[in-house]
Amino acid sequence: MQSAFDFFAAGELLAPDLTAEEAAGIAASLGVPGRLEPLGSQQDQNFLIRGDDGPAGVLRIANAAFPAVETAAQDAAAAAVQAAAPELRIATVLERDGRSASGRFPTPAGETTARVIRFLPGGTLVDRGRLAPDVVARMGAVAGRVSAALADFEHDGLDRVLQWDLRESLRVVDLLAGAHPDRERRDAVRRAADAAWATVAGIAAGLPLQAGHFDLTDDNLVAGADGRLPDGVIDFGDVSRGWRVSELAVTLSCLLHHPGGEPFTVLPAVRAFDAVRPLDDAELDALWPLVQLRGAVLVVSGAQQVALDRDNAYASSALDREWRMFAEATAVPAAVMTGLIRDALGRTRPVRLPGGVPLARGLREVDLGVESPHADGGAWLEPGLDDRVAAAAGAPLVARAGVPRIGAARVLDAVSAPTVPTGATLWAGAEDLRLGRPWPGVVRPGEPIELAGDGVVLRVHGARADADALAVVPAGGRAEVQVVVAGAPEVPPMVRPEYAAGWLALTADPGPLLGLEPLPSEPDLLARRERVLAGVQEHYWAVPPRIERGWAVHLVDTTGRARLDMVNNVTAIGHAHPAVTAAAARQLALLNTNSRFHYRAIADLAATLAAALPEPLERVLLVNSGSEAVDLAIRVAQAATGRKDVVAVAEAYHGWTLASDAVSTSVADNPNALGTRPDWVHVVDAPNDYRGRHRDADAHRYGPEAAAAIRALAAAGRPPAAFLAEPFFGNAGGVPLPDGYLEQVYAAVRESGGVAIADEVQVGLGRLGRWFWGFEQQGVVPDVVTLAKSLGNGFPVGAVITTADVAERFASEGSFFSSTGGSPVSSVVASTVLRVIREEGLQERARTVGGRLKRGLLALAERHPLIGAVHGEGLYLGVELVRDRATREPATAETALVCDRLLDLGVIVQPTGDFKNVLKIKPPLVLPEDAADFFVARLDEVLTTGW
Incomplete structure (x- = not known):
């Protein structure tokens, strides 16, 4: 009977080298015939068996050095995990005609075990690029579940001496490091291994032992039905008895070679593993030194395997990622990572300050x-x-x-x-x-x-x-x-x-x-927010950074991380603009009251707004927000015409008040939007030439069809009071309306005495660069214009501007005022914003920097198929992400993940559109060229390395 495998006694381990024909014969004899395709392995030989209906299994030919009892232990362990963890897919041995598809076969290197393993569709994660935190967490959870399933597993084939057993890691490094061809790397591995082992050796006696898979890496975890989160486990070839914590250490090490992978990014896996398989104190202290030892073993083992078997492409291709794992594992001292891991699990060990006299007084x-x-x-x-x-x-x-x-x-x-x-x-x-x-x-x-x-x-x-x-x-x-x-x-x-x-x-x-008193501990602010705010008042990101400072195009969180703000059109002239700060502070020191009083600021603002718009738009009403502005515009139109009905456009968002919500049709903001519109709101197709009913060259149909719908309403005795739309389709990601669209629709609504309302809340005030107002792009003049957001640079102020005739007809309903709409402070702030836009040339900047930005994004689209289209003009752009450019299937999940990854890389951007698959790009107008280039570079990085 062959004795247990001992790596240190076995010498060189060349992988089996059967031909595809020989392997096919073995597969057929095991009852699983098919076409064979070679798969990579360090020391075994694997083939994918393809049958007529797809993959039928994986033929695994064990190295002849491994005794049959050990391969039996692997198969029994796989079966034990499947029984204990039915929620996981496990690569167990197939059964054919009531017997296991496994047997002993002669090879040139000696008799070995071959068996056909269940094929798990979904693919492994090794080449997946960047692994998102939820993927990392799932990997830790799977490792914990497998460890728990094998806690009481016993088998005669467990007591092996493997080079992958971290109990033997220093011996492996001592044995193999000398053969590494790079002296500098060889020395680095030896130093790190000695230091890590010194820590582990002192606590080794307290580390629990058990059976384990001990190779739950991105090579052996298979993605589930969603294509992202792993739920499958393959390759039980390293099953043995070892330190329980080694299961997690092996998983953590493989995370470090992925783009964006660095030591702190493994914490979701640690938390997830601990939730399933709690780590004790000794294991917490040993964990990161073991990750470092695993990296050292991989480097020297990979170099040795390539030297022995230069034709082993699998081993050769792994060398770079194995070095990256080691380099990242040792980039931070093990003691630091131990403290970080303990903090993540809430098991810190505070350092005591010795008592004594003050070091200094009077500070x-x-x-x-x-x-x-x-x-x-x-x-x-x-x-x-x-x-x-x-x-x-x-x-x-x-x-x-x-x-x-x-x-x-x-x-x-x-x-x-x-x-x-x-x-x-x-x-x-x-x-x-x-x-x-x-x-x-x-x-x-x-x-x-x-x-x-x-x-x-x-x-x-x-x-x-x-x-x-x-x-x-x-x-x-x-x-x-x-x-x-x-x-x-x-x-x-x-x-x-x-x-x-x-x-x-x-x-x-x-x-x-x-002489400093300890700072009081802060409560969890996010939990406090979610406890006291209504659940529908959402926030960006599941775990958002706490942002407490803004400046120009930058937002800074409480850790001091500054990020580029590419989404905040609320602050048109940049965060904390000193002119706005000074004007608001000065006016607050003078007067702030309701708008029924007589003061200069309200007259100045109204005159400035009227002068910025073409005739006959000359009468101004001031409110607090865009929602109120749209709401008031609808009231104005209904009062001026004596009618109720309003025509709105699909896929649009206009606000949260009763009337502005009534004309909001975006299902992203309200999934029931289209089915819950009041009967006085009539919705026409979204004039979206990329995603709408009429696409590309057929988009010219939108205008005539909308005009016909308006005329049909009039013919049916319900002529609309107004047609309301953004003159540049903002909610869809900055999509321009088809040429002539508003001219045709405005003409139709005016034929029956209705008014045209242009919602300029998002696109007005120079953001489009070539045009100060969105309606200018269409060559029309509306009867009513609504403004907000950027008018106050974050201060609550909005406006409705209309003709004298419409304003007079609205007056028939009685007086109007808004207590703080048009207050001295809001008026001064808005006037200052308009002045800054003019004096600092921000419309021109939107044109030039926006053009540069769009050219950069279009260049990305040529290289990244996920980008279906780049919409927009100036600094109102949208990058539409699709899974297939031909079908234009929305890449909704991918868009959310891209936004999350950009946040990690220092950029704030958010999804928009009914499918939430468009990156909405509407930064402050002060965006400099280097910031535009930075955004393009980071988006390129995400689309290249993964999200």
Whole structure:
């Protein structure tokens, strides 16, 4: 009887090398004939068997070095997992005529086991590109489920000595590293393996053992019916007994080679595994060192296999990704990742600060966080914010550890900046700042100055040693104070927010030594929001960043991550524009009351709006929002005509008030929109030349058909009061109306005495670049125009502008006023916005930068088939994503994932359209060229590497 396999005794392991004809004979003898296609494997040989109706199974020919009892253990383990986890698809051995499709066969290398395994459709994840967090989480959950299913599994074939058993990882590296052809990489692997093993060896005795799959990687997890989330497990070839936590370590390691994969991105898998198969303390401490050891083993094993079997394309193709796994696993110290993992699971181990006297007294705390007033006016973008603030104060200051600093933020960067300080920062002010010794001990002078304590080391960077004190920060100088766990790796002064919890786990807050009270713990703000706000008041993203600062085209979250805002047409002239800030503050200091009082600001705004529109649009009514503006426009039309009926366009959104919602037909905003319109609303086809009923060259039919519908209403005795539409189809993603459309429809509605309403809330005020108003693109003049959003740059203000005749007829219903619509502050803000658009040439910028942006997007469309069309003009664009350009099937799920991935890469964009498959691109009009290029580059990256 063949003894258990021992990798260290087996020597070279060449994969079986049967011809396709020989393998086909084996498959036929096992009762599964068919055409064979070779599949990759490191040390076995696999073939896909194709029958007349598709894949019939996978022929797996084991390496002759593996005893039959071990292949039997693999098959039994697969069956055990399938029985315990019926929700998973498991690649078990097929049965034919009541017997297992398995047997022993002679090969040139000796007798071996061959069997036909169940084929799982869906494909593995190894070449999937970027893995989204929900995919990562599912991989962790599957690993946990398999581990739980094998918890009590026993078999005579489990006690093998495999090179993949992480208990043997250091021996494997010692044995194989010398053969690696790259000396620099070889040395890096040896150093990392020695360091990781030193941690594991100290806790190995406490690590639970059990049977495991131990190869639940992207190579062996198969996507389910949705094509994304894995639910299938193949290749039980590494089944053995080992450390329980190794199951998760192996899965985590494979995540690191995917685009965007770095250590912190594995946390969803850790949380999901722990929820199914809880990790104990020893396992938490061992987990990341084992990930590093797994990476080291892969690198040396892959190099050895290629050297032995140069024709093994599977092994050769894996070399680059195996190195990336190792490089990413060791890019962050294991102790940092352990702290990060513990934080993610809520099992932190706080570092105790030794008691003692204050390090310094009389320090004034300075706020350098995201919401600091020192950062206002874009000051955070100028280098040296912190030191400028300190110099202006002229007094000794302290800034806290652990609070992200806005001055460290970077814009137009796909990777977050190191914004989180691991220590406190001191500024000496006009005189030297002396730092005392908070506890007894020997001071080690140098850079940094160090004082050891009870398990920690106090470090002062940037100060000079002093015989009578711990250190002195010279007048006008700056020092960093850290309290670090003794023996910890060097802790940088600033770290990226994604890793902050891990680095801070190696430190104690020096705040108490500097006279700072602990900050109160903050409640979960998102949970609080969802508890007190109505559920229908949605927010972007499932787990949104908390954004507390905006500037120009940038939005900054509370971690100090700055992202490019490509969706916010609400702030037309940019976030926190100083002209608006100053005008609003000054007017608030003077007067803010309701619009029935007489004051200058309301007259100035009305005159400016009227002057910006063509005759005969000259009468202005002011409200608070776009919804109110559309609502009022409908009332105006109904009063002016004495009629009720309104004609609206499908796939449009106009607001949330009773009347504006009545004419909103977008099923994305209201799935029941088309079936719940009141009887006075009549809907005509969306004039969408890409996705509508009439496409491309046939789009000219929309105008005559809509006009005919209006005339039919009049002939039936229900002439409409108004036709209402965006003059540039915004909700569909910036789709221009067919040429002549509004001319034909406006003529039809006016024939029977109705009025034409142009909803310019999204597209007006220069956003289109070539035209200040959307209706100009159609060569028409409406009877009523509605404005909002960008008119106030985020301040609630809206307007309805109409003719004198229509306004007078509306007056027959009585007086109109809005308490805060047209208030002094809202009027001043709106007038300032209009002035800035004119003085800063923002319409021209929309034309030039928007043109550059659209050209970049069109270039992407030539290379990425997911882009079906690029719509729009100026800085109102839409990128429509489709699964098939011929059928134009909407890529709805993909669009949401693309938006999520862009958020990770520093860009904010959201879906629009009835199928939520259009990226709506309507940034502030101050968008610079480099920001437009950054967006194109990031979208290219997402479409290239996956989402």
